[in-house]
Amino acid sequence: PTGPMHVGHGLGLVIGDMICSLLEYYGYEVTREYYINDYGVQVDNLVESLKINVKKILGEEVDLEEQYKGEYVKEMAQDFVSGGSGDLKTFALNWCLSDIRKTLQDLGVNFNSWVSEESLHQNDSLNKLIEKLKKDDLVYENEGALWLRTTKYGDEKDRVVVKNDGMPSYFASDLLYSKHKSSRGYEKIITILGADHHGYVQRYVASFGVAGFKGEVIVKLAQIVSFLRSGEKVRMSKRAGNFFTLQDLIDEVGRDACRVMFISKKMDTPIEFDIDKAKEKKLDNPIFYMQYAYARICSLLKKVPEEGCCEVISSEEDKRLIKKLSEFREAIKKSAEELEPHKLFIYATELSSLFHSFYNSEKIMNLEPKAKVSKIAIAKSVKRCLEEVFKIFKISALEEM
Numbered sequence: 001p002t003g004p005m006h007v008g009h010g011l012g013l014v015i016g017d018m019i020c021s022l023l024e025y026y027g028y029e030v031t032r033e034y035y036i037n038d039y040g041v042q043v044d045n046l047v048e049s050l051k052i053n054v055k056k057i058l059g060e061e062v063d064l065e066e067q068y069k070g071e072y073v074k075e076m077a078q079d080f081v082s083g084g085s086g087d088l089k090t091f092a093l094n095w096c097l098s099d100i101r102k103t104l105q106d107l108g109v110n111f112n113s114w115v116s117e118e119s120l121h122q123n124d125s126l127n128k129l130i131e132k133l134k135k136d137d138l139v140y141e142n143e144g145a146l147w148l149r150t151t152k153y154g155d156e157k158d159r160v161v162v163k164n165d166g167m168p169s170y171f172a173s174d175l176l177y178s179k180h181k182s183s184r185g186y187e188k189i190i191t192i193l194g195a196d197h198h199g200y201v202q203r204y205v206a207s208f209g210v211a212g213f214k215g216e217v218i219v220k221l222a223q224i225v226s227f228l229r230s231g232e233k234v235r236m237s238k239r240a241g242n243f244f245t246l247q248d249l250i251d252e253v254g255r256d257a258c259r260v261m262f263i264s265k266k267m268d269t270p271i272e273f274d275i276d277k278a279k280e281k282k283l284d285n286p287i288f289y290m291q292y293a294y295a296r297i298c299s300l301l302k303k304v305p306e307e308g309c310c311e312v313i314s315s316e317e318d319k320r321l322i323k324k325l326s327e328f329r330e331a332i333k334k335s336a337e338e339l340e341p342h343k344l345f346i347y348a349t350e351l352s353s354l355f356h357s358f359y360n361s362e363k364i365m366n367l368e369p370k371a372k373v374s375k376i377a378i379a380k381s382v383k384r385c386l387e388e389v390f391k392i393f394k395i396s397a398l399e400e401m
Contacts, residue, residue: 001036001043002045003096004245005104005245009246010107011225011262012193013104013109014258018393020032022336032109032111032112033112035177036116038118040170046073048064049066052066053074076091106255126161130146139161143164146160150203174203174204179212181208182211188218189208191218191219192219192221193219196224198221201219204219205219220339223270223271224271225271227275230276249275254279259393260287261278261286263341264286265342266340266342281401287395289356290349290389293386294386294390295398296355297379297383301383324354327347332388348393359379
């Protein structure tokens with residue numbers, strides 16, 4: 001937590017949350033866990049940047065350049081000077097986490113477990129784990145460093161766990177976290193990493209083998225997301241201070257658009273998030289398209305009584321829509337089994353498209369009573385399906401638009 005959440009964090013957050021919702025739909029007990037990276041050089045750099053800005057506000061001479069230059073660091077420093085207490089590190093982490101929690105809430109992502117990286121290193125836990133692994137012949141010394149036999153668990157080479165200067169490697173924290181997760185009785189552990197971590201997957205999975213985990217470890221890679229505004233890419237750098245936060249995006253386009261646009265393609269496919277399109281009330285905007293279908297149904301049901309006998313379904317629009325409705329359960333099942341929320345998104349957009357064709361094919365209000373009741377029965381089925389999809393997606397079911 002070295003600052004506000006970057007818009008690029010949104011993809012993994014939304015996909016992970018929807019995977020959880022799909023698994024919960026089928027009865028799994030799911031833990032959504034946020035891993036707080038509050039240990040290491042990046043946090044030290046944030047604290048140093050905060051210290052420099054505090055000194056500037058107090059009018060002290062500063063000859064160092066801060067690592068993080070965003071306006072949020074200046075705001076954080078002002079808050080500290082205006083009434084902050086405690087050490088700078090605790091203040092900085094709490095300030096950032098408070099901002100992150102607000103963004104998560106606005107995005108509809110609710111973590112029910114938070115684990116601090118720093119807490120994993122307490123009570124000499126790394127040395128205790130290394131001593132145990134030495135007894136199991138999983139740790140050895142080479143050129144002054146301690147190495148972990150990750151090749152025994154499918155990694156391409158063994159990994160350093162303690163460097164030759166005696167400091168823990170970056171991988172040491174991952175090992176401690178894998179041990180922490182492995183001890184809690186899970187059957188599956190699903191981790192979403194950025195595409196830039198593709199070379200890290202083997203060692204990450206191997207860490208669970210070393211930790212003694214007997215379940216299944218699944219790693220999903222989320223591709224790069226680029227953001228467009230007026231046809232131009234939005235360029236960002238957190239350290240330079242010119243970045244577009246996830247909170248900015250939510251405030252501008254809304255939670256529903258954020259969540260749907262992030263799952264509009266397969267997660268291993270690069271996504272172009274068009275900010276302008278996400279705000280448009282047009283049928284080529286997928287969130288508008290689905291919600292408009294639902295609103296149309298609600299409007300129709302308010303006008304037409306539900307009583308009466310149905311006639312035999314005959315039109316091609318009716319048949320195509322009924323066939324798509326029959327695929328609903330299979331669409332959710334496939335999405336859940338393959339951990340691919342975009343497949344349910346594709347189904348929902350196809351269902352919405354078929355409903356719009358069905359709705360536009362003839363004026364339902366002008367039909368004979370039996371034909372009208374048949375159409376209403378189909379529309380109600382579409383409504384129920386969309387309601388379930390919207391619940392999984394955590395987007396609004398709008399009755400009016």
